[in-house]
Amino acid sequence: MFLRIDHVGIACHDLEEKIAFYESTFGLTVVSREVNEEQGVKEAMLHVAEGEGGASYVQLLEPLSPETAVGKFLAKRGEGVHHIGYGVADVTRALQEIAGKGVRLIDSRPRHGSMGAAIAFLHPKDVGGVLTELVEAPRRSS
């Protein structure tokens, strides 16, 4: 079902400062910056590698306010890994299959993710404490 580790989602207080750190320390490159009002974050995708199942990224997330999910995460846990995103071919189908195994879904239907992807989150309590995201990348224009 999983095609790749699509991204590691990392919560931080200062997006620009953390981008500069990942660029200068590890040589990663920002390929996308977005504000996602629905999820309450501004974010950047930093490209790590290409694979048979698509690209992998570090996703840096800064909350738009303390009341957002990522804002509450930072207040409770501090900066660190917020979630893991795995690539799938068809997020709707993957959700059905996973729900059929008894895993609770945060999103029963896909919503808008980074760089045009269709995404959905699974409930961390049913995935061993890991907030797990499914990512269906947009079809590349040929």
Next chain:
Amino acid sequence: MFLRIDHVGIACHDLEEKIAFYESTFGLTVVSREVNEEQGVKEAMLHVAEGEGGASYVQLLEPLSPETAVGKFLAKRGEGVHHIGYGVADVTRALQEIAGKGVRLIDSRPRHGSMGAAIAFLHPKDVGGVLTELVEAPRRSS
């Protein structure tokens, strides 16, 4: 510097139970099981994908005792993402380069990791709360 997201390291209470979950729910396959006395864990590597820079895995970690690093992590935070491992071509060289940027190292020299890799950890306080591992995979025999 980073060739791939080598693995997501996930701490759990019951390795066999979590392996069964990842296999049955997400279709991943165990490719290696090891006990690493030095790190105080028994672990399994589940293959996710192949990429231009090598393979990516989910690494499940069960502590050998409550006094180990992963045991203490579980007591404090509960199950969840413990660390992120990134592939590098030369871990000794990467450590020198990263230390030169002012990032503190947990391991100033490489040690033994999963599946014959040479690995080293960076200090999470200098990497935005993320326990970050460098992984130099063993050369494949041709």
